[in-house]
Amino acid sequence: MIELIIHHIGELITPFHTPPVKGKFMREVKRVTDAFIAINDGLIVAIGSGDYQAYQDKNTVLYDASGALMVPGFIDGHTHLVFGGSREFEFADKVAGIPYLDILKRGGGIFATVKSTRQATMRELETKALKSLDIMLSFGVTTIEAKSGYGLDQKTEIRQLEVASAVNKIQPIDIISTYMGAHAIPKEYAHNRTLYIEEVIKIMKTIKASNLAVFADVFCEEGVFTPQETITILTAAKAIGLIPKVHADEIVSNGGAKIAVDLQAASADHLMAISTEDMVGLAQSNTIANLLPGTSFYLNKEYANARALLEVGAAVGVASDYNPGSSPSENFQLIMQLAANKLRMSPEEILNAVTINPAYQLHIADKVGSIAIGKQADLVLLDAKNLEYVMYHYGINHTKAVFKNGVLVYEAKHYNHGGII
Numbered sequence: 001m002i003e004l005i006i007h008h009i010g011e012l013i014t015p016f017h018t019p020p021v022k023g024k025f026m027r028e029v030k031r032v033t034d035a036f037i038a039i040n041d042g043l044i045v046a047i048g049s050g051d052y053q054a055y056q057d058k059n060t061v062l063y064d065a066s067g068a069l070m071v072p073g074f075i076d077g078h079t080h081l082v083f084g085g086s087r088e089f090e091f092a093d094k095v096a097g098i099p100y101l102d103i104l105k106r107g108g109g110i111f112a113t114v115k116s117t118r119q120a121t122m123r124e125l126e127t128k129a130l131k132s133l134d135i136m137l138s139f140g141v142t143t144i145e146a147k148s149g150y151g152l153d154q155k156t157e158i159r160q161l162e163v164a165s166a167v168n169k170i171q172p173i174d175i176i177s178t179y180m181g182a183h184a185i186p187k188e189y190a191h192n193r194t195l196y197i198e199e200v201i202k203i204m205k206t207i208k209a210s211n212l213a214v215f216a217d218v219f220c221e222e223g224v225f226t227p228q229e230t231i232t233i234l235t236a237a238k239a240i241g242l243i244p245k246v247h248a249d250e251i252v253s254n255g256g257a258k259i260a261v262d263l264q265a266a267s268a269d270h271l272m273a274i275s276t277e278d279m280v281g282l283a284q285s286n287t288i289a290n291l292l293p294g295t296s297f298y299l300n301k302e303y304a305n306a307r308a309l310l311e312v313g314a315a316v317g318v319a320s321d322y323n324p325g326s327s328p329s330e331n332f333q334l335i336m337q338l339a340a341n342k343l344r345m346s347p348e349e350i351l352n353a354v355t356i357n358p359a360y361q362l363h364i365a366d367k368v369g370s371i372a373i374g375k376q377a378d379l380v381l382l383d384a385k386n387l388e389y390v391m392y393h394y395g396i397n398h399t400k401a402v403f404k405n406g407v408l409v410y411e412a413k414h415y416n417h418g419g420i421i
C-alpha cells in the first residue's frame with residue numbers, strides 16, 4: 001500500500017554520502033529530474049522519475065509538486081529555542097560597536113535573557129517557542145536542536161528543557177535537547193566559579209535521570225568558561241551519559257575545537273577564530289564543524305573560514321544559532337544564503353551542511369537528513385528551478401510545501417499563480 005505519491009517534482013536533490021560528509025565530498029549530491037516519491041506510514045518507499053502509476057493503488061493520495069524543487073527537510077543543529085523576553089534595547093549599543101563581552105560584563109547580554117527567562121511562566125515560554133517553531137517550519141525546517149542555558153539555576157534550566165519537550169509533542173518539528181547550564185557564570189556565583197561548575201554537573205545528573213537532554217554544551221570563551229573548566233564539565237557530561245558539544249573559538253582562539261575533538265564531541269560550533277592546526281584536527285575527527293553565519297551577520301563580525309575548513313577536509317554544518325542576543329531570526333533560508341554569500345560555500349555544500357551533517361551531529365542520520373528509501377519522509381518543496389536560485393533570490397521564503405513523516409504540515413498561500421517562477 002502507498003499512502004502518498006508526490007509527483008511532478010522538477011528536480012529532487014539530496015545528499016547521498018555516508019555521514020559525516022567531509023571536505024570535497026560535500027560538493028556531491030544526487031539529482032533526479034521529473035521525480036516522484038512514494039510514501040507509506042511516514043517513510044519513503046520509492047523514488048523514481050517519470051511514470052509513477054505502478055506505485056499507485058486506489059487509496060493513494062496524489063500531490064502534484066507542479067515542477068517544484070525537492071530537498072530533504074532542513075535540520076537546524078544549533079538553536080537556543082526556549083527563552084523569555086527579547087533584547088531590542090541592546091540594538092543601539094550593538095550598532096555603536098560596543099563589544100559583546102563588554103555588554104555581558106555590564107549585566108546585559110545573556111544575563112538580561114536569564115532574568116526574563118527566570119520570570120517567565122511555563123505557558124509564556126511555550127507560547128513563544130511555538131511561535132518560533134511555526135516560523136522555522138515555514139522556512140522548511142523539520143528538525144532542530146534546542147539548548148537550555150538561560151536559566152543558570154536548576155529550576156529554570158529544567159523548565160526550559162521541559163518546555164522543549166512539551167512543544168515537541170504538539171507541533172511538527174522534532175526537537176532534540178541540549179543542556180547548556182555552562183552558558184555563563186550566573187551573577188550569584190561570580191565569586192565562586194568552582195561552586196557553579198559543581199552545580200552544573202549536579203543539575204546534569206538530574207536532567208539525564210529525567211531524560212530531558214541528549215547533549216551537554218559549554219561556552220568555552222575568554223570571560224566565560226576556560227578551556228580547563230570546559231574539559232571538567234564535558235568529561236563529567238560524558239560520564240553521566242550526555243554527549244558533549246562546544247561553543248568553540250568564537251571570539252578568541254583558545255583551543256575549544258581541540259577540546260571538542262579530544263572529547264569526541266558531536267560538534268564544535270562558531271569557529272571564527274579557530275587555528276589552522278585545530279582545523280586539521282577537526283578534519284581528522286568525526287566532530288562536525290558547525291558554522292553559524294547568522295551570528296557574524298547580526299554582530300557585524302568576521303565570518304568563519306568555511307573554505308579553509310572544507311579544504312582541509314572538515315565535515316561542515318551550517319546552523320542558525322537562533323537566540324535573542326546574537327542571532328534573533330528564524331529565517332533558515334537566510335542563514336543558507338549567508339553561507340553562500342559570506343562563507344562562500346556552494347549550494348551543494350550548503351545542502352549537505354543543513355541536512356545530512358546536522359543529522360549525523362544529532363545522532364539521527366539513520367532516520368533523516370537525506371531522501372532515501374527507508375528514511376522518514378521529511379521533505380521540502382521549494383518554489384525554484386534549482387538550488388542556485390534559492391541562494392540567489394535572498395531574504396524571501398522559497399517554501400512551497402513541507403512534509404513531516406509524510407504528512408503535509410505547511411503549504412504556502414502565495415503560490416496560486418501556477419508554475420515555478
Ligand SMILES: [Zn+2]
Pocket residue numbers: 078080247321323
Ligand atoms: Zn549558541
